[in-house]
Amino acid sequence: MEGWLKESGAVGLDALELAEFPVIGRGVRTLRRFNEGERILTIPRDVLWTVEHAYADPLLGPVLRSARPPLSVDDTLATYILFVRSRESGYDGLRSHLAAVPKSYSSSIFFTEDELEVCAGTSLYAITKQLGRCIEDDYRALVYKWALCTVWSRAMDFALPDGKSVRLLAPFADMLNHSSEVRQCHAYDPLSGNLSILAGKGYEAGDQVFIHYGSVPNNRLLRLYGFVIPSNPNDSYDLVLETHPLAPFFEQKRKLWALAGLDSTSTISLTLTDPLPNNVLRYLRIQRSDESDLAAVALQQADPKYEKISNSSEVEALQFLIESFSGILDSFGTQPEKLEEQLAEGLYPSGGNAWAAAHVSLGEQQVLRLARKRAEDMLAAVERGSGIEKGSLSAAAQCANCKKDFVQLMTCGRCKAVKYCGRTCQVAHYKEHKAKCQYTGSQTK
Template sequence: MESWLKESGAVGLDDLKFANFPATGRGLGSRRHFKEGERILTLPSSILWTVEHAYADSIIGPVLQSMQGALSVDDTLAIYILFVRSRESGYNGLRSHVEALPTSYSSSIFFTDDELEVCAGSSLYTITKQLEQQIQDDYQTLVERLFGQYLDIFSLGKFTIEDYKWALCTLWSRAMDFVQPDGKSIRLLAPFADMFNHSSDVKECHVYDTSSGDFSILAGKDYEAGDQVFINYGSIPNNRLLRLYGFVVPNNPNDSYDLVLMTQPEAPLFELKQKLWVSAGLDSVSTISLSLNDPLPKSVLQYLHIQRADESDLAIIALQQIDATDKTPSNSNEVKVLQALIESFCELLNNFGTQMEKLDEQLAEGFYPPGTNAWSAAHVSLGEQRVLRLARKRAEDLLAALESGNRVDSGFSAPLRCAHCAKVAVQLMLCGRCKAVRYCGRTCQVAHYKEHKELCQAIASKSGSVKK
């Protein structure tokens, strides 16, 4: 692969070498000293795997273009990778890259039922089960609409569902995404560069030149000859690391739990509540990340205050959102919210197959050999349970303070936003009738009136009782 890269114009290959490292396995090491910020490697656009390059292929390109809009970016790239791997001649450079890829992955979709059961109750467990079904459905669609229609291009023996899963995991674990000046994003695979391992101790250092289309790696810190060179994938929790990349970081400080809040359209006052959720930057179905640093984000309580509010509470909430005052819903509303939240956290924690204390004990005793799939699943479960316990404790503290008469900041305040364009600003004009929403100016107010009319009338009719 290296000779092909050099012939294609890659720069910096002689300063790097493949090596096996004790903690991370196969990766790239430095042959010389690098100073932080120094350019280590540059790959020309002509050798990057992108959707545009797939479309430009003389054989498979027209077929993929005919499916444009029906295929996702990942499916397009996955099919292109499998196509190149299936060819017996040609594509020498691209084939050398494919041959250098791992033959298998340890992402959660490849876990056995017993291995996945170790993290039963976690969001990873649920998402993995959903992914498995989605992959089966997507593959069947591809067989019917693509593979089966072009048997001269797609040999079904080389495009099995296992091949498809392998190609998807190649993308999940190795592709990189960049935003272009026009706001559109581009996803690419960079040969050789995809061998850099992750470390949170280095600065983010992979760069895409939107003018030339070239891709570069910069030194995320100082390196000496013989050091392993890393890139930073970002602040990623273990549940996502294992699902996408196939590894975990013990005691990961970025661990999180994605809490899904949902209200059915048939619920009382749904339309009024939907407007208030949107005003607060939320929606009737909102997924909010709970983390070790912020186990109970303000947005969770904002959502639930609106969800469980009656008409009077909704009027107060609308006024509070705009005025950013210390007005709060009724005590009964806040008590209901916190009690329901605590009960939900207890239920979520009880759903975990193995409780945190037992998992800690099993890991300490080596019940799950380090580095195995079950060991990784155990760390995911531990991280999510820690986050949920912290969230429950925060809700319990808020409830205790409320019941003792010492109201504390529950995070109910919201930033000032234009009700139409959602722009955050300090000075916005009030709606003259309900005085419960603000706008950037007359243009936004007029544009939003049809949508706001019902809420405006409801709040205005309640405003007398609110001010008493």
């Protein structure tokens, strides 16, 4: 591969070499000293794997360009990789690059059922299961998984000045491993189309060269790159908030979400440093509003400092959030204390798939526990400041038909006097409620 790259105009290969490192595996080693910020390597545009190059291929390009619907960037690159790998001539340089990439990956999509069960309940578990359902487990699917993982684990993404972006694979440069101890040090020149690697720190001869993938949580590291960082400070949990289009006042709420910079389905990242972002409660305040609350929310949207609609509605939203976090945490296969004990006892061999899955589960559960604690603290503060007796709201929020307690109930649109847990109970209770509903309604005219 190095000979082909030199012939193609790559610069810097004489000072670097591929090498095997303990634990981390294959990487790139320096053959001389480099100062921080010094240019280490330049890979010319003509040898980069991009969608543009795939479309320009005389054989595969016409097929890709005519695909309807068009293939995604990842699918296009994976198809291009498999196409080049299948050719016996005409692609010697690109084939030499593929010969150097791993023959297998430790990304979560290749985990056994038992290995994946270690992180049951995590977002990684759900996404991996979804990916598995999308790809049938036959020979062709396994080969395609390999190609996709080659893209996921080795691609670099760059934002362009025109607002667009480019995803590419760079031969040799894709052998560089990640370290959080170096700064961002790979750059794409949109004018020349070349990729450059700079020294993210000072290196002595014989050191391993690293690049920085970004502040990536373990669930993403394991899904895309096949490794984790124990006690990763960037661990997170992606909380998905969504509302059905048939929910009461959906269109009014959709407009209010848009004003708040949110969507009816919003994914909000909870992190160790910010376990309960403001947007979570902003979303829930709108979602859980009745007709009288919506006008207040609309007025508050003009004030970026608004905190709540009312004490009672805030208590209701926070109680719902606490119950939701508790439900999510209960869905995890193993509690953090048990996972830590199992890791300490060596139940999961260090560096193995189950070991990595355990660290993903630990990180997500830590974030969720912090989020729940933050919500509990906020609830206590609201109850203290408003004089609301602790737990009184949830005890009073009872469905008029089934008599069960709920944090969120729908109100009878006519009399506003009774509440139901859903449409089924409202219809079932109507005969009993009809007379009172009409009477109450006439009194309020």
